[in-house]
Amino acid sequence: MLSVDWQTRTINPMVLLFGVLVADIIWMAHMFASGQRPLVCSLCGRQTVVPQGAQFCPFCGARFPPMPPT
Numbered sequence: 748m749l750s751v752d753w754q755t756r757t758i759n760p761m762v763l764l765f766g767v768l769v770a771d772i773i774w775m776a777h778m779f780a781s782g783q784r785p786l787v788c789s790l791c792g793r794q795t796v797v798p799q800g801a802q803f804c805p806f807c808g809a810r811f812p813p814m815p816p817t
């Protein structure tokens with residue numbers, strides 16, 4: 748029979764990590780769905796979310812690689 752002790756309510760670190768991962772994927776999907784894309788600038792290394800069609804890093808002005816056709 749099941750011998751799971753339901754009284755122990757400790758949070759499994761792996762469950763927490765998985766939750767963060769899922770939240771991150773949902774956030775990414777939302778960004779893509781809303782026509783934005785998260786990018787890491789190859790020049791200054793900062794992560795930013797730019798609208799579709801944006802070509803330059805808002806931090807350092809570096810040009811992003813061309814957008815793949817959607």
Ligand SMILES: [Zn+2]
Nearest residue numbers: 788791804807
């Ligand atoms: Zn930059």
